[in-house]
Amino acid sequence: MAMIDYGPDALILKGLDGNNWRLKDYESRAGYQALKKILKDGIKPEDVIAEVKKSALRGRGGAGFPTGLKWSFMPRAFPGAKYLVCNSDEGEPGTFKDRDIIRYNPHILIEGMIIAGYAMGIPVGYNYIHGEIWADYERFEEALDEARAAGYLGKNILGSDFSFELHAHHGYGAYICGEETALLESLEGKKGQPRFKPPFPASFGLYGKPTTINNTETFAAVPYILREGGDAFLNLGKPNNGGTKIFSISGHVARPGNYEINMGTPFAKLLELAGGMRGGKKIKGVIPGGSSMPVIKGDIMMTLDMDYDSIAKAGSMLGSGAVIVMDETTCMVKAAERLAYFYYEESCGQCTPCREGTGWLYRIINRIEHGNGRQEDLDLLLNLADQIQGRTICALGDAAAMPTRAFVKTYREEFEYHVAHKRCMVGPGGYSTPAQHESLAMAAE
Amino acid sequence: MSATAQLSDAAKRKIDRELTKYPADQKQSAVMSALAIAQDEHGWLPNELMEDVARYLGMPSVAVYEVATFYNMYNLKPMGKHKITVCTNLPCALSGGVDAAEYLKQRLGVGWKEMTADGRFTIVEGECMGACGDAPVLIVNNKRMCSFMSQDKLDQLIEELK
Numbered sequence: 001m002a003m004i005d006y007g008p009d010a011l012i013l014k015g016l017d018g019n020n021w022r023l024k025d026y027e028s029r030a031g032y033q034a035l036k037k038i039l040k041d042g043i044k045p046e047d048v049i050a051e052v053k054k055s056a057l058r059g060r061g062g063a064g065f066p067t068g069l070k071w072s073f074m075p076r077a078f079p080g081a082k083y084l085v086c087n088s089d090e091g092e093p094g095t096f097k098d099r100d101i102i103r104y105n106p107h108i109l110i111e112g113m114i115i116a117g118y119a120m121g122i123p124v125g126y127n128y129i130h131g132e133i134w135a136d137y138e139r140f141e142e143a144l145d146e147a148r149a150a151g152y153l154g155k156n157i158l159g160s161d162f163s164f165e166l167h168a169h170h171g172y173g174a175y176i177c178g179e180e181t182a183l184l185e186s187l188e189g190k191k192g193q194p195r196f197k198p199p200f201p202a203s204f205g206l207y208g209k210p211t212t213i214n215n216t217e218t219f220a221a222v223p224y225i226l227r228e229g230g231d232a233f234l235n236l237g238k239p240n241n242g243g244t245k246i247f248s249i250s251g252h253v254a255r256p257g258n259y260e261i262n263m264g265t266p267f268a269k270l271l272e273l274a275g276g277m278r279g280g281k282k283i284k285g286v287i288p289g290g291s292s293m294p295v296i297k298g299d300i301m302m303t304l305d306m307d308y309d310s311i312a313k314a315g316s317m318l319g320s321g322a323v324i325v326m327d328e329t330t331c332m333v334k335a336a337e338r339l340a341y342f343y344y345e346e347s348c349g350q351c352t353p354c355r356e357g358t359g360w361l362y363r364i365i366n367r368i369e370h371g372n373g374r375q376e377d378l379d380l381l382l383n384l385a386d387q388i389q390g391r392t393i394c395a396l397g398d399a400a401a402m403p404t405r406a407f408v409k410t411y412r413e414e415f416e417y418h419v420a421h422k423r424c425m426v427g428p429g430g431y432s433t434p435a436q437h438e439s440l441a442m443a444a445e
Numbered sequence: 446m447s448a449t450a451q452l453s454d455a456a457k458r459k460i461d462r463e464l465t466k467y468p469a470d471q472k473q474s475a476v477m478s479a480l481a482i483a484q485d486e487h488g489w490l491p492n493e494l495m496e497d498v499a500r501y502l503g504m505p506s507v508a509v510y511e512v513a514t515f516y517n518m519y520n521l522k523p524m525g526k527h528k529i530t531v532c533t534n535l536p537c538a539l540s541g542g543v544d545a546a547e548y549l550k551q552r553l554g555v556g557w558k559e560m561t562a563d564g565r566f567t568i569v570e571g572e573c574m575g576a577c578g579d580a581p582v583l584i585v586n587n588k589r590m591c592s593f594m595s596q597d598k599l600d601q602l603i604e605e606l607k
């Protein structure tokens with residue numbers, strides 16, 4: 001079996017061929033050594049958290065919140081039930097990294113969650129996996145069975161007095177369940193409608209109990225940090241941006257796929273790993289962190305580094321690390337229209353600015369795209385984005401407003417051209433010529 | 446499809462397994478998997494089947510109905526034997542997702558959410574499935590994801606799904 005090429009810096013996704021996902025394979029890659037060391041040496045929970053703080057690991061689910069700090073919010077001494085939840089809902093358009101962790105290296109996630117449970121004194125965890133990747137959900141359950149049989153999960157793990165149970169739960173097609181409080185509602189067997197915050201999950205989470213939620217990739221980084229030390233992880237990246245990050249590159253590149261690189265690697269290098277622009281076309285725009293983040297012009301993107309702080313300085317966000325690349329043949333009005341439709345479709349409908357506003361955004365961009373737009377529509381769109389952003393229960397409202405604003409501002413002349421000429425600047429097609437991309441021959445295929 | 450849609454004993458056993466994941470007083474947490482199990486057996490979710498799920502989990506039927514209507518992968522009306530959900534979101538569209546969807550629609554002579562006359566297929570527009578690097582992607586009956594769906598592979602798939 002050929003190894004899957006995730007790039008030279010790969011750590012979470014290192015040494016994978018698509019079939020070596022089982023427990024024995026993971027153990028041969030130093031798997032479960034961090035957990036064994038912690039339990040054998042009796043490393044204190046607070047020292048585990050201190051190590052994670054030192055690593056400068058930041059949440060990989062979108063917001064980039066420091067993980068060690070989040071873990072220290074958990075009231076460890078709270079008597080009674082507490083929960084650990086992994087967010088594998090992965091619905092943010094452009095993001096497909098958590099799936100590779102779950103299907104090709106599930107035990108790294110399981111080990112990370114066990115260590116997190118130990119650090120925060122949590123006895124039960126759930127991994128919420130979106131329903132679209134059913135085969136991978138089933139594989140994860142199989143991996144859980146292996147871990148139970150080997151004594152890594154359950155009562156008195158490896159003979160210690162620490163016990164931890166972990167279960168898989170599946171979603172069934174609702175993007176909003178990636179928002180952490182919607183996810184908790186969904187786990188409780190309800191509609192996935194986000195909760196008002198505060199209270200935050202650390203005090204009132206699953207079934208009203210203290211709960212810590214992290215993304216799949218966040219947990220998957222933990223075994224390395226505990227095995228090699230927080231400093232080792234930090235030094236792979238940049239201050240305040242520790243470690244490696246998995247970037248999912250999609251769109252007009254020769255080899256779309258996941259690439260795990262050190263934080264702070266230049267975007268140009270990442271693009272090179274992905275085989276460069278498909279068909280040698282010119283780069284027009286890049287959404288650097290998943291569809292909810294502002295688009296950046298291609299030439300500016302080519303000068304940026306891939307870490308939270310560099311991308312933020314350029315006016316966008318690293319988000320989930322989903323890099324959507326668009327070449328010169330892309331109609332930016334059409335791209336904005338498709339994303340606006342997505343947020344309109346996925347709004348949970350609880351708050352008026354989001355429920356109504358996402359519909360407005362979509363309908364206005366739709367009429368511009370179809371040659372029925374008016375010149376005032378551009379400012380109307382910007383105004384609407386301002387009316388939505390910051391006025392809703394959850395960040396889906398912002399997630400709809402931010403990309404719309406960025407598309408209109410960055411490619412304003414293209415929107416104006418559509419209005420004035422009732423047709424597209426870039427010629428027919430709009431997204432691209434039909435796909436002829438070199439497909440990554442993934443081992444699972 | 447029988448007029449009295451009910452959970453079979455096999456379905457109940459599967460739901461029982463799901464129930465072991467949650468605290469004893471939180472049976473409702475199993476509702477999403479229970480509905481998926483029910484739908485796998487019956488093809489879609491008629492009201493009486495949802496009521497049976499509600500009875501089995503000790504929930505008000507309206508609470509089950511709320512869940513079934515909120516999540517996109519539940520079928521609230523009969524579907525073709527094979528429901529094909531194609532992702533057309535932007536990242537996929539940039540790599541042929543929309544082209545694949547248009548080709549399918551043409552070949553099968555149906556639009557979104559329509560069933561072919563022989564009852565074999567219903568095609569549905571999907572949002573991001575977390576597999577954008579493999580575009581075009583589609584899912585058959587919620588369970589089987591197919592990647593890199595060129596026209597040749599679409600033709601093969603249609604042949605295969607009798």
Ligand SMILES: Cc1cc2nc3c(=O)[nH]c(=O)nc-3n(C[C@H](O)[C@H](O)[C@H](O)COP(=O)(O)O)c2cc1C
Nearest residue numbers: 059060061087089090091178179180214215218395
């Ligand atoms: C609309 C919306 C969708 C989200 N989707 C996801 C998701 O699919 N996966 C994820 O890990 N986080 C998602 N998040 C972020 C989560 O709310 C949460 O911040 C994250 O899971 C925390 O984990 P982290 O600190 O490890 O990043 C989403 C947030 C919003 C507002």
Ligand code: SF4
Nearest residue numbers: 348350351354392394
């Ligand atoms: S912002 Fe939108 S998705 Fe979030 S709670 Fe409000 S209506 Fe629901």
Ligand code: FES
Nearest residue numbers: 532537573574577
């Ligand atoms: S956009 Fe199609 S799978 Fe993500």
